[in-house]
Amino acid sequence: MPNPPNPARRSQSSRRAILTAAAELCAELGYGQVTIEAIAARAGASKKTIYRWWPSKGAVILELIDETAAVTAAHPDTGDLVTDLRTQLTAVIDLLTPSRTSPVAGLIAEALTDPDLARDLRDRLIKPRIAKFRERMRAAQDAGQLSPEADLDVALDLLYGPLYHRFIYHLPMPDPDYLGILIAHALRALNPPANAGQTVANASR
Amino acid sequence: MPNPPNPARRSQSSRRAILTAAAELCAELGYGQVTIEAIAARAGASKKTIYRWWPSKGAVILELIDETAAVTAAHPDTGDLVTDLRTQLTAVIDLLTPSRTSPVAGLIAEALTDPDLARDLRDRLIKPRIAKFRERMRAAQDAGQLSPEADLDVALDLLYGPLYHRFIYHLPMPDPDYLGILIAHALRALNPPANAGQTVANASR
DNA sequence: CAGCGTCAACACGACACGTGCCGTTTCCTG
DNA sequence: CAGGAAACGGCACGTGTCGTGTTGACGCTG
Numbered sequence A, B: 001m002p003n004p005p006n007p008a009r010r011s012q013s014s015r016r017a018i019l020t021a022a023a024e025l026c027a028e029l030g031y032g033q034v035t036i037e038a039i040a041a042r043a044g045a046s047k048k049t050i051y052r053w054w055p056s057k058g059a060v061i062l063e064l065i066d067e068t069a070a071v072t073a074a075h076p077d078t079g080d081l082v083t084d085l086r087t088q089l090t091a092v093i094d095l096l097t098p099s100r101t102s103p104v105a106g107l108i109a110e111a112l113t114d115p116d117l118a119r120d121l122r123d124r125l126i127k128p129r130i131a132k133f134r135e136r137m138r139a140a141q142d143a144g145q146l147s148p149e150a151d152l153d154v155a156l157d158l159l160y161g162p163l164y165h166r167f168i169y170h171l172p173m174p175d176p177d178y179l180g181i182l183i184a185h186a187l188r189a190l191n192p193p194a195n196a197g198q199t200v201a202n203a204s205r
Numbered sequence C: 001c002a003g004c005g006t007c008a009a010c011a012c013g014a015c016a017c018g019t020g021c022c023g024t025t026t027c028c029t030g
Numbered sequence D: 001c002a003g004g005a006a007a008c009g010g011c012a013c014g015t016g017t018c019g020t021g022t023t024g025a026c027g028c029t030g
Helices: A012-029 A036-043 A047-053 A057-068 A081-096 A103-111 A115-142 A152-168 A176-190 A196-203 B012-029 B036-043 B047-053 B057-068 B081-096 B103-113 B115-142 B152-168 B176-190 B196-203
Strands: none
Touching (some): A012 A047, A057 A103, A057 A115, A081 A115, A081 A176, A115 A152, A152 A176, A152 B152, A152 B176, A176 B152, B012 B036, B012 B047, B057 B115, B081 B103, B081 B115, B081 B176, B103 B115
């Protein structure tokens, strides 16, 4: 019975070698062509070592993305909400644009068919970033740039949803002009005029 | 050299057997566990026959979905835009909810890593449905339920985007109440008040 | 009735997976 | 400073799926 390994005795040099090898192979071949065997070979590590610490290829890449994307996780706050949203959404568009050999697309695809990986992706990568988004939006409410009654769940849906809809079906990503139009529409929806209450009640049956 | 096969001589009984076998296996095992070999075995067909007419497993499933989803492709038009949007979006939510053994999720995942399949999915399944959506929205404009200046691309993004964002990250799908709130927000964004022009110009820089 | 193309059946090599075993190295413990 | 447990690299194995190749039977077309 292989007892659960002891993290204290883990070789950090192997871990680093495996992660950098995975990063290089993703950049060279694209996520789909990367195999555990190739990672192990390039890292000078044993497959057994990889399987000891990660359950799947996706888990390795998830940890890789988590490290490299930690820098860009924070939402900017220049004081201008529209500018900051544009900056943040543009960064996400870059991550999701398939021209780059970004492993993000491959990881998302694998998570769609691997429930364990999906849970890790959601809890370790996405939820913290959603929390950051909510912080930024609440700051905008405090600054008077967004209605205090604005529904922040709806804000997330309206602002980020279009990107993923287009990503899934390989539709073209918004260009800067259209992104501005999208942001304007979302903010208009979130900053209701005086008669908004009646409209909402009507639509929700 | 295997010349391109002659569609006129194609065996329709094999085609039907392969598609129904694929449907049964998807329902029993889920998309990910279905293999070309299993489809061929159950259909009483040869793998070679499948590869002669379809380039991949995904292409078979795409044709299967295209047939079965043809019935539900049309947007309803009861005359009430909000009701019809709710009906249509609820149907899409059902397709994307992972609890069902719907092959849609698996097909989308495979298309993310297979450019040829992605093109077929977009052109054969998605674009016709987007066209239907635009027809319905234009009818709403003609009926005075939607502003004639409403941007129908934005409408698609705001209404469908949230579903895919949640689908990708395995976040919970909107319940009926929240779906109503989403529709209300989208329609509010699309039906600008008098001062809308200035807001749009501001956000798009 | 002749022949071309599709058909089912089976065999085959290639590839990646995940695991087991070996001898070696590392590092904590007493 | 020894002793040993545990992680390590290296290697080989069995499994499963893929996509292709080959063969002979069948049926439609001209």
